[in-house]
Amino acid sequence: MVKLTGVSKKFKDAGLYDINAFFPEKSVCTIIGRSGAGKSLLLRTILGLIRPDSGSVLIGGTDIYKVKYKQLKEVRSKFGVLFQNNALLDSMNVFENVSLPVVYRNPEMRYNDVRNLVKEKLKMAYLDDVTDKYINQLSGGMQKRVAIARALITDPEILFYDEPITGLDPLTADGIIDLIKNLYLTLKKTTIIITHDIRGFIDFTDYIMLIDSGETLFCGTKEDFMSFDHKIAKAYIKMAGRL
Numbered sequence: 013m014v015k016l017t018g019v020s021k022k023f024k025d026a027g028l029y030d031i032n033a034f035f036p037e038k039s040v041c042t043i044i045g046r047s048g049a050g051k052s053l054l055l056r057t058i059l060g061l062i063r064p065d066s067g068s069v070l071i072g073g074t075d076i077y078k079v080k081y082k083q084l085k086e087v088r089s090k091f092g093v094l095f096q097n098n099a100l101l102d103s104m105n106v107f108e109n110v111s112l113p114v115v116y117r118n119p120e121m122r123y124n125d126v127r128n129l130v131k132e133k134l135k136m137a138y139l140d141d142v143t144d145k146y147i148n149q150l151s152g153g154m155q156k157r158v159a160i161a162r163a164l165i166t167d168p169e170i171l172f173y174d175e176p177i178t179g180l181d182p183l184t185a186d187g188i189i190d191l192i193k194n195l196y197l198t199l200k201k202t203t204i205i206i207t208h209d210i211r212g213f214i215d216f217t218d219y220i221m222l223i224d225s226g227e228t229l230f231c232g233t234k235e236d237f238m239s240f241d242h243k244i245a246k247a248y249i250k251m252a253g254r255l
Contacts, residue, residue, distance in 0.1 A: 013037045014170070014204065019057060019067035026226065028053055028064065033231045037072075039218040040196055040203045044210050044248055050226040051206045052096070055174055058204075059091060060084050071170070089117065092168030092201075096175040098159040100147045107143040110134065110162045117166065133161040136198075138191060153184035160191065170202040171195070177209060189213060214252040222248070 019031040028050055035041040045051050056062045058069060060076045068075045071087050079087075100109050110130045114121065130143060137157040147155060156176065163171060173192060177185035189212035196203050196216065205213055210220075220237040222230040222245055230240050238249060 013070070013072055014041075014058060014202070015068075015070040016058070017068045017070075019064045019069060021053065021057060021062060021064045023053075026050065026053060028057065028226045031067070031223070031226075031228050033221050033228065035202065035204060035219060035221075037202050038200050040205070040213075040216055041219040041221065042205045042207060042210060042213050042217040043221045043223065044207060045223040046244070047208060049224050051208070051223060052174070053226070054223065055172065055206050059093065059172070060088055089166065090169040091172060092163035092166065092170070093172045094156075094159050094163050094174060094176055096178060098155050100155060100159055100162075102147050105144055105146050106134070106139075106150075106158050109147065109158060110143075110165055113162065114165045129165065130161070133164045134158070136164060136195065137161040138187075151184075152180055153187060156180065156184075156188055157191065160188075160195075164195070168201065170204065173203070173205045173207075175207055176205065177207070177212070186212065210248050210252050 014035040016031050016033045019028055021028045031054065043051055043054065053062065057064055063077055069077060074083070074087055076084055076087050107127065107130050110133060111126050114129065115126060134140065134142065137160045139154065139157050139161065142150065142154065150158065176192060177188050180188065192205070193216045205217070207213060214234070217234055219232065220230065220234055221228065224244055229242060230237055230245060237245065
């Protein structure tokens with residue numbers, strides 16, 4: 013469960029203003045908004061990376077900005093994150109990139125166990141025989157799948173996907189959307205997707221949050237969103253082919 017209450021954060025040229033949201037456990041929640049709407053800032057706030065000026069962020073009942081750093085790290089250990097730019101290290105091969113989080117948290121883990129775990133997560137991301145390849149040897153879609161495998165490696169409770177199809181061609185984007193959908197259906201993890209393009213995600217999302225200029229315009233069920241009378245919402249509904 014993720015709950016935000018009255019979250020505000022002001023910067024010179026951007027900010028969040030009295031954000032309220034609730035994402036139930038084991039549901040798919042899609043955060044949408046135009047470029048510059050505040051989606052990335054909101055994500056960093058949920059992840060515990062940017063402290064809000066006011067308000068609370070609850071993860072599973074824990075207010076992450078009212079606990080000590082050790083407890084915050086414990087909460088973060090429940091996260092699996094696909095970053096918008098993948099955040100893969102070019103100097104490492106696929107095995108080293110995917111294994112990095114689990115090796116960091118479990119330095120005593122046997123090499124063979126780590127390698128088997130990496131192969132398992134790569135298989136879940138529909139990748140085979142790439143463990144020894146370097147990132148620059150992979151296509152954009154394959155790099156995205158490697159980053160998803162890394163997000164899965166620690167068996168997180170909550171999966172975050174930050175703009176997962178940005179910069180991908182339509183066919184590759186469809187493959188990533190199908191992967192995210194299948195992972196949810198298989199794992200039943202709380203899934204939070206941040207995107208400016210709702211097409212493809214609308215079919216399997218449960219909750220939608222629409223933000224604009226750092227403010228919450230809507231947060232509720234997909235069904236209620238479809239009847240939300242706002243010009244930006246209607247534009248997204250039309251984009252999704254529902255008008």
